[in-house]
Amino acid sequence: MSPIDQVLELLRGQGAFHEPFEQIAGGDCVVSLEPSRLLPAIRRMLEAYPELHLSAMTARHDASGLVVLYHLWLGWGLSLRVVVPNETVELPSLLDDMPAADWYEREAYELYGIRFSGRQELSPLLTSQSLGGRPPMGPNRGGGG
Amino acid sequence: MSQITLPIGPQHPLLKEPMALRLGVEGERVVSAEVEIGYVHRGIERLMQERTYLQNMVVVERICGICSHAHATAYCQAVEALLGVAVPARAAAIRVLFCELERIHSHLLWLGVLAEAIGFTTIFMYAWREREHALDAMESISGGRIAHGANLIGGVRADLTPDLAIALGSALRTIEERLGLFDDLVERDRSFHRRTQGIGLMTLDLVRAQGVVGPMARASGASYDVRVDAPYAAYSWLRPPVPITEEGDVWARAWVRVREIRHSLAICRQLIVSLPEGPLAERVPHRVPAGEAVIRIEAPRGELLYYIQSDNSDSPARVKVRTPTLPTLMALKQVLPGLQTGDIATVVAGADLCMACADR
Amino acid sequence: MHVLQALGEMLIFPGALYGLIISMLLAWLDRKLVAVMQGRVGPPIYQPLADTIKLFAKEDLDTEGVNPTLAGLLPVVALACTMTAALLVPVGNHAVISFQGDLVIALFLLSLPTLALFMAGWIVPSVYNVVGGNRTLLQYFAYEVPLLLGLAAPAAFSQSWRITDLMARQAGYRWFVLGMPLGFLVSSMGLIGKLERVPLDAPHAKAEVGAGPLTEYSGRKLAFWRLTSWLQTVVGINLMIAVYLGGADRMWRYWGLGTYLLKMLAYLGGLALVQVLYARYRVDQVSRISWRVLVPLGLLQLLVTVWLGA
Numbered sequence A: 001m002s003p004i005d006q007v008l009e010l011l012r013g014q015g016a017f018h019e020p021f022e023q024i025a026g027g028d029c030v031v032s033l034e035p036s037r038l039l040p041a042i043r044r045m046l047e048a049y050p051e052l053h054l055s056a057m058t059a060r061h062d063a064s065g066l067v068v069l070y071h072l073w074l075g076w077g078l079s080l081r082v083v084v085p086n087e088t089v090e091l092p093s094l095l096d097d098m099p100a101a102d103w104y105e106r107e108a109y110e111l112y113g114i115r116f117s118g119r120q121e122l123s124p125l126l127t128s129q130s131l132g133g134r135p136p137m138g139p140n141r142g143g144g145g
Numbered sequence B: 001m002s003q004i005t006l007p008i009g010p011q012h013p014l015l016k017e018p019m020a021l022r023l024g025v026e027g028e029r030v031v032s033a034e035v036e037i038g039y040v041h042r043g044i045e046r047l048m049q050e051r052t053y054l055q056n057m058v059v060v061e062r063i064c065g066i067c068s069h070a071h072a073t074a075y076c077q078a079v080e081a082l083l084g085v086a087v088p089a090r091a092a093a094i095r096v097l098f099c100e101l102e103r104i105h106s107h108l109l110w111l112g113v114l115a116e117a118i119g120f121t122t123i124f125m126y127a128w129r130e131r132e133h134a135l136d137a138m139e140s141i142s143g144g145r146i147a148h149g150a151n152l153i154g155g156v157r158a159d160l161t162p163d164l165a166i167a168l169g170s171a172l173r174t175i176e177e178r179l180g181l182f183d184d185l186v187e188r189d190r191s192f193h194r195r196t197q198g199i200g201l202m203t204l205d206l207v208r209a210q211g212v213v214g215p216m217a218r219a220s221g222a223s224y225d226v227r228v229d230a231p232y233a234a235y236s237w238l239r240p241p242v243p244i245t246e247e248g249d250v251w252a253r254a255w256v257r258v259r260e261i262r263h264s265l266a267i268c269r270q271l272i273v274s275l276p277e278g279p280l281a282e283r284v285p286h287r288v289p290a291g292e293a294v295i296r297i298e299a300p301r302g303e304l305l306y307y308i309q310s311d312n313s314d315s316p317a318r319v320k321v322r323t324p325t326l327p328t329l330m331a332l333k334q335v336l337p338g339l340q341t342g343d344i345a346t347v348v349a350g351a352d353l354c355m356a357c358a359d360r
Numbered sequence C: 001m002h003v004l005q006a007l008g009e010m011l012i013f014p015g016a017l018y019g020l021i022i023s024m025l026l027a028w029l030d031r032k033l034v035a036v037m038q039g040r041v042g043p044p045i046y047q048p049l050a051d052t053i054k055l056f057a058k059e060d061l062d063t064e065g066v067n068p069t070l071a072g073l074l075p076v077v078a079l080a081c082t083m084t085a086a087l088l089v090p091v092g093n094h095a096v097i098s099f100q101g102d103l104v105i106a107l108f109l110l111s112l113p114t115l116a117l118f119m120a121g122w123i124v125p126s127v128y129n130v131v132g133g134n135r136t137l138l139q140y141f142a143y144e145v146p147l148l149l150g151l152a153a154p155a156a157f158s159q160s161w162r163i164t165d166l167m168a169r170q171a172g173y174r175w176f177v178l179g180m181p182l183g184f185l186v187s188s189m190g191l192i193g194k195l196e197r198v199p200l201d202a203p204h205a206k207a208e209v210g211a212g213p214l215t216e217y218s219g220r221k222l223a224f225w226r227l228t229s230w231l232q233t234v235v236g237i238n239l240m241i242a243v244y245l246g247g248a249d250r251m252w253r254y255w256g257l258g259t260y261l262l263k264m265l266a267y268l269g270g271l272a273l274v275q276v277l278y279a280r281y282r283v284d285q286v287s288r289i290s291w292r293v294l295v296p297l298g299l300l301q302l303l304v305t306v307w308l309g310a
Helices: A003-013 A035-048 A099-112 B044-049 B053-061 B068-083 B089-117 B121-142 B162-188 B190-196 B204-210 B250-273 B325-335 B341-350 B355-359 C002-011 C016-037 C047-057 C068-088 C102-122 C127-158 C163-169 C181-194 C219-244 C253-277 C283-309
Strands: A029-033 A053-062 A065-073 A077-084 A090-092 A115-117 B003-008 B020-026 B029-036 B291-299 B302-310 B316-322
Touching: A003 A029, A003 A035, A029 A035, A035 A065, A035 A077, A035 A090, A053 A099, A053 B302, A053 B316, A065 B302, A077 B291, A099 A115, A099 B204, A099 B325, B003 B341, B003 C127, B020 B341, B029 B325, B029 B341, B044 B053, B044 B316, B053 B068, B053 B316, B068 B089, B068 B291, B068 B302, B089 B121, B089 B250, B089 B341, B121 B162, B121 C253, B162 B190, B162 B250, B190 B250, B190 B341, B204 B325, B250 B341, B325 B341, B325 B355, B341 C283, C002 C016, C016 C047, C016 C068, C016 C219, C016 C253, C047 C219, C068 C102, C068 C219, C102 C127, C102 C163, C102 C181, C102 C219, C127 C163, C127 C181, C127 C219, C127 C283, C163 C219, C181 C219, C181 C253, C181 C283, C219 C253
Parallel strands: A029 A077, A090 A115
Antiparallel strands: A053 A065, A065 A077, B003 B020, B020 B029, B291 B302, B302 B316
């Protein structure tokens, strides 16, 4: 079984998938997960691949709501896509299992308003404390049009 | 012994770019560290949503002055991936030439900054003098010392003519001759050893946990180098050796970087000799189709990731830039406690931080 | 006549005016030598004078929380002590004042500016000043001792604490540096620590503590501190030349002056070379080098000298 298939088996075992994985430009594979399945999937992957590397977390929004992509590297690129349907839904924080997620979560909260549960107060990373108001890049964003 | 707060930054003679370190110090020992960034946050990612793909070429180069070509290359590759366009071989090679020249100038810059931080002004002067050769070379080819504008979407704008190749070759030879001095510094200079060995230890576990990349990680034993692990552009046929060591202290980081300069010089020489023939750029469609792209490249500081989401319009719907300094800063919070105050400068300068990259 | 001559010597040559001029010249030469060795051009000859004039023209801030009288007094006291020490140390072959024990008094006078510098840092409620001041004090303890020990060896050999006696003993090119090289090295390192030059400039390591004890100072006060530092360099070099390098060898009148100038330039060149060749010692390494290496070597030199002389 190819490495990709092994990981997909692992993720399927978590009951994770929304649809078959897709391969996007640049070569990364993208797999969609339910928010509740994210943390178990990450933990399972860390067991199987202790050298799992979190390259980045991208937050964006589209028609389906707020989307967070976890860009992982295991010798090849895998992105986990999680949809946050509205602002009340919280994503589980990866801080305990992957400390590298710390500042990426803070940035996602600061720019998009995505909240992460299971960790201490999310303080802004890049903008001033006094910015207040709506997140500058979310769907109902503050600032200039 | 009472604790005082030693503030370093946002303005401090030690820092090249503003950031705030709030260090709790007891006597001559650091007991706690807070790292705050965001002083040069310019909202680049948001800005890029308001500009066309072509206009963003200019924006992307100015995220950082030291690794501007790395950003430009990653961005172009992401857009080209969305377009389904492959750059010609000559363009890919020239892109790598600039990448390696940039690596040389970035590492020499770092060496000078570290030397200045430990009071070794002479090495600072010498390193930055050699750096001028790399910058002059990039200027003679592209017209710019830092924001080169060398890339186009689909290829490169500037060519390496035979005259330029000769001049470049002699510049590379000069740097290589004088590189012996920095080799000596790292291997033999005891005053340098006294200030850098055993200082600022970063274990492999910390590197893995915080996702540290680049020479910082390779100095602690991690072997991740995007040029080798996920070759892009001309790296598919160039095989750069990757220096790795395990000490994990500031000395190891110097060792890795001086070696990388030497390897980069060799790659540049190889490129001059075996530059593929062909066009400089590919014609590209006007509109970028909808889709997503993730591109990783090896900037001088480590893995640089670009994510672009396109919605079939003139402007990207989302551009995400993850720069290699971010995990280093996260790890710094754990490396600083336990240091003597005299070593703070060494570790902070030795971490090769680029705040412009981190803040975007 | 006697009074006029004394005043002339104290205020003009080789006293205050000459001292200030030569200290600015040597400060320039120091920077020029370092620059050339680092592959740079270096400043023009009037730079130290220009810096001093500029500082006098700048606003002299009364930093909040600092006793202004004390802050203004300390640099003046420091400069005055250094100028007084300059009167005791021979320029060429002539010291304005000379008496038995003037070596000790000169060293004492030269140590007061360092204590004043520590106090200048201590009285300002800013982290950089206090930490810099603490480091100055630490370095003071670490480097006065080697300096003293190194200078005690020639004194023990000559059985005199009078600088002009030490000079006279070296007549005929029998310089003490040849017979007591260890003492020369130890006291030179002590001098480098005292002058807070690289590699012993931890108290004002820019990357760590800003300007150290002088961080919050500006204008006239800072100008006085700079002049003190430059004059201390000159007096220190003169002291080393007088005690170890034979002063101005009395061959002919003009030949003596020439050798004296050459020695001054050579010693300054040595200081500049050391600055260029080494990285800065960390402040704990400063102490360690002093107590574990310099002081034992100094004692060794002293013992050897006494034993050989006995």
